[in-house]
Amino acid sequence: LVINNRRKRSEGPPLPPGPPALPLVGNVTGIDTEAPWLSYTKWGLEYGDLLYTRLFSQHIIVINSEKVAREVMEQRSHIYSDRPVIATTEPLGMGFNSVLKPYGPGWRHHRRLIHQAVRPDAAFKYRPLQLEKTHELLLNILTTPENYLDHLQSGSTILSAIYGYDATTCEDPFLVVIDKATKIITEDLRPEVAAILSAFPFLLRFPSWFPGMQINARAAEARGYAKEWVESTFQYTWKALAAGTNAPSMIADALRKIDDQDGTSELTGAVKDVAATMFLAGSETTQSTLRIFILAMILYPATQERAQALIDSVVGKDRLPNFDDREALSYIDAVVRETLRWRPAFPLGSVPHATTEDDLYNGYLIPKGSTIIPNVWAMAHDETKYHNAMEFIPERFLNDDGSLTDDKAEYSFGFGRRGCAGKYMADAALWASVALLLAVFKFSKAKDADGNDIEIDGKMSSGLTIHPIPFPCSITPRSPDMTVEKLTELIQASG
Numbered sequence: 275l276v277i278n279n280r281r282k283r284s285e286g287p288p289l290p291p292g293p294p295a296l297p298l299v300g301n302v303t304g305i306d307t308e309a310p311w312l313s314y315t316k317w318g319l320e321y322g323d324l325l326y327t328r329l330f331s332q333h334i335i336v337i338n339s340e341k342v343a344r345e346v347m348e349q350r351s352h353i354y355s356d357r358p359v360i361a362t363t364e365p366l367g368m369g370f371n372s373v374l375k376p377y378g379p380g381w382r383h384h385r386r387l388i389h390q391a392v393r394p395d396a397a398f399k400y401r402p403l404q405l406e407k408t409h410e411l412l413l414n415i416l417t418t419p420e421n422y423l424d425h426l427q428s429g430s431t432i433l434s435a436i437y438g439y440d441a442t443t444c445e446d447p448f449l450v451v452i453d454k455a456t457k458i459i460t461e462d463l464r465p466e467v468a469a470i471l472s473a474f475p476f477l478l479r480f481p482s483w484f485p486g487m488q489i490n491a492r493a494a495e496a497r498g499y500a501k502e503w504v505e506s507t508f509q510y511t512w513k514a515l516a517a518g519t520n521a522p523s524m525i526a527d528a529l530r531k532i533d534d535q536d537g538t539s540e541l542t543g544a545v546k547d548v549a550a551t552m553f554l555a556g557s558e559t560t561q562s563t564l565r566i567f568i569l570a571m572i573l574y575p576a577t578q579e580r581a582q583a584l585i586d587s588v589v590g591k592d593r594l595p596n597f598d599d600r601e602a603l604s605y606i607d608a609v610v611r612e613t614l615r616w617r618p619a620f621p622l623g624s625v626p627h628a629t630t631e632d633d634l635y636n637g638y639l640i641p642k643g644s645t646i647i648p649n650v651w652a653m654a655h656d657e658t659k660y661h662n663a664m665e666f667i668p669e670r671f672l673n674d675d676g677s678l679t680d681d682k683a684e685y686s687f688g689f690g691r692r693g694c695a696g697k698y699m700a701d702a703a704l705w706a707s708v709a710l711l712l713a714v715f716k717f718s719k720a721k722d723a724d725g726n727d728i729e730i731d732g733k734m735s736s737g738l739t740i741h742p743i744p745f746p747c748s749i750t751p752r753s754p755d756m757t758v759e760k761l762t763e764l765i766q767a768s769g
């Protein structure tokens with residue numbers, strides 16, 4: 275039994291086209307819950323760039339093209355900048371999170387604080403720190419390449435930049451807490467899960483032992499982690515600042531401007547929440563993107579060699595690349611852009627937007643309160659723009675003369691007023707990691723006992739952010755006589 279989404283003409287403008295829905299529940303059965311972006315992309319081929327789906331009573335508008343996303347989410351951003359009410363936000367302890375705040379004064383205040391910390395000139399200040407943390411990452415990978423995933427996690431520059439806190443191993447207590455919370459959140463804040471819980475909020479009140487109610491047990495766990503992470507990281511900087519032992523950081527900068535003796539003012543509270551938000555928004559995303567980069571380098575060895583040959587010719591072998599080399603290394607930027615495009619870490623543009631008013635687009639009604647999902651996966655794999663879109667081809671971002679095209683794969687960072695606030699930090703962190711990892715290491719398939727390559731399928735995880743499921747691989751220094759001492763000398767020579 276199916277019903278059509280379209281309203282009758284007499285009822286006003288129609289909703290955008292979309293797949294037939296079941297009464298009451300809507301399109302719950304037709305979605306690939308592991309990879310909803312693929313279902314939306316497939317429906318897009320049939321119904322167009324703007325499509326309507328419904329989960330229970332929730333209107334969901336999926337935008338499959340960058341052009342439509344810009345026309346709607348940017349040019350009409352005063353209507354499209356809310357976030358849907360996500361039933362799991364409070365249960366998961368995420369009330370502090372600026373990313374989830376409704377469009378209004380509270381969000382505006384947070385966004386201003388975030389902007390002060392990571393706007394282009396402020397982000398620029400953190401470049402030496404980003405290089406320093408990347409050097410640390412290289413030394414860690416050289417010593418224990420098999421633990422590269424852990425090293426990517428502890429090598430995150432974000433924790434140092436935000437709190438002035440230097441995590442040296444992935445067992446660092448702050449990272450452990452944050453990692454556990456993030457895993458639950460990225461799985462359970464998905465719109466499909468949230469829509470089900472919004473439709474049946476009483477489910478959240480069922481005891482954790484009730485069959486199917488694992489989410490409640492997980493929520494209690496996540497709440498504990500979230501609280502610990504927001505408080506303990508902040509207390510670290512607060513105490514260091516009071517003792518005069520703090521390293522430079524965004525939070526120390528912000529707190530210095532506030533007259534608050536005991537840390538209880540509203541403004542201090544907002545700084546604390548914003549810091550925890552930036553950590554959440556900036557670490558998992560950057561790590562996932564670097565894991566995607568490593569996968570691409572292994573699957574596309576000729577691309578890896580081209581990038582390394584360029585680094586050798588521009589930088590030589592007596593030092594490592596730094597930001598002064600960026601202009602001459604445009605192919606590295608093309609690799610970064612292609613990584614963001616090939617497997618976008620946020621295939622559905624992170625947390626959806628929501629509309630605050632009815633809107634009309636191309637004759638279709640977009641009702642007030644609709645959930646708006648930009649299908650970044652579809653935009654990044656649009657064959658009319660990206661030939662052979664499933665393949666990793668950085669050259670697509672280069673002009674014939676080797677300069678970069680105007681396409682910065684910006685859809686990876688979202689749209690309009692809710693677009694990524696930290697994209698300048700992210701861009702610099704990704705560039706430094708990609709350039710330096712390629713300068714020092716060769717990434718290849720691992721070998722089995724008989725010396726044959728172990729094939730990898732490149733399968734991705736599911737959730738709000740995605741990354742490759744761990745696969746066997748080999749990371750070896752490009753220079754056979756590379757040692758910790760030699761790498762340290764190279765680092766010192768790098769300026």
Ligand code: HEM
Pocket residue numbers: 372373374385388392432551552553555556557559560563619620623624625626627686687688689690691692693694695696697699700704
């Ligand atoms: C590769 C790295 C990153 C990617 C791919 C990424 C991507 C995104 C995306 C897709 C959004 C949602 C945009 C929208 O709703 O339209 C977002 C939001 C956000 N990002 Fe990033 N991001 C990255 C790194 C960072 C970093 C390093 C920071 C901070 C230091 C950051 C801070 C934020 C914040 C605060 C928001 C919420 C904006 C709001 O709701 O007002 N991100 N990011």
